[in-house]
Amino acid sequence: AQTVTQSQPEMSVQEAETVTLSCTYDTSESDYYLFWYKQPPSRQMILVIRQEAYKQQNATENRFSVNFQKAAKSFSLKISDSQLGDAAMYFCAYRSHIQGAQKLVFGQGTRLTINP
Amino acid sequence: EAQVTQNPRYLITVTGKKLTVTCSQNMNHEYMSWYRQDPGLGLRQIYYSMNVEATDKGDVPEGYKVSRKEKRNFPLILESPSPNQTSLYFCASSFGQGFFNEQFFGPGTRLTVL
Numbered sequence: 001a002q003t004v005t006q007s008q009p010e011m012s013v014q015e016a017e018t019v020t021l022s023c024t025y026d027t028s029e030s031d032y033y034l035f036w037y038k039q040p041p042s043r044q045m046i047l048v049i050r051q052e053a054y055k056q057q058n059a060t061e062n063r064f065s066v067n068f069q070k071a072a073k074s075f076s077l078k079i080s081d082s083q084l085g086d087a088a089m090y091f092c093a094y095r096s097h098i099q100g101a102q103k104l105v106f107g108q109g110t111r112l113t114i115n116p
Numbered sequence: 117e118a119q120v121t122q123n124p125r126y127l128i129t130v131t132g133k134k135l136t137v138t139c140s141q142n143m144n145h146e147y148m149s150w151y152r153q154d155p156g157l158g159l160r161q162i163y164y165s166m167n168v169e170a171t172d173k174g175d176v177p178e179g180y181k182v183s184r185k186e187k188r189n190f191p192l193i194l195e196s197p198s199p200n201q202t203s204l205y206f207c208a209s210s211f212g213q214g215f216f217n218e219q220f221f222g223p224g225t226r227l228t229v230l
Contacts, residue, residue, distance in 0.1 A: 004158075006158075009156075042223075043204065043223065043224040043226075044221070044223055044224070045206065045208075045221035045224075047218055047219075050218075091158055091159065093159075102147045102149065102164065102166075102210060102217075102219070103149070103161050103164065103174065104151075104159070104161070104208075104219060106151075106158035106159040106160070107158050108156055108157060108158045109158050
């Protein structure tokens with residue numbers, strides 16, 4: 001079974017600075033998908049960024065980018081120019097590429113605080 | 117507006133009193149799923165459904181039931197709730213296979229079982 005680990009329960013960063021959230025995972029599959037979700041105080045789950053394992057190029061969405069290291073099974077999220085609205089719980093998630101597989105396996109979450 | 121709705125958003129109940137949390141999506145998605153979120157554990161899948169009348173257990177199905185009689189609805193049933201089912205519950209849906217088939221989440225239901 002796949003597992004996802006986020007080893008940083010809490011992180012804080014100064015507004016406008018850059019912060020990196022860590023995520024590691026364990027799988028025996030060679031192809032899969034990885035995601036970062038944001039959960040603000042409203043509790044809504046918001047997809048931030050996604051990566052296909054067979055793609056070498058790291059995904060980027062505006063101020064959000066990932067560092068995907070397939071051999072190390074690492075998938076970190078970098079937030080540049082942090083804004084107060086980035087304060088939230090962030091979850092890393094894994095999804096199998098197997099036909100019909102839709103289950104997301106989540107990490108424990110990292111609570112990000114932005115200091116003004 | 118494309119969305120997943122859940123009701124109720126908040127519920128406080130007592131041990132043993134049967135309850136149902138409804139989930140509905142208006143995107144004609146085949147796949148629907150229930151997750152529970154607990155501090156330090158992230159979200160874990162309870163049950164999922166690949167289509168009408170096709171449901172299966174996720175990772176933490178004990179104490180829960182589901183049904184999928186219509187494509188749009190996927191209710192979560194707690195026949196005899198216990199305090200360890202106090203949690204934040206999310207319903208999610210997607211078209212099914214594929215990278216671009218993003219899972220859409222409902223707003224969450226905060227359940228407290230006394």
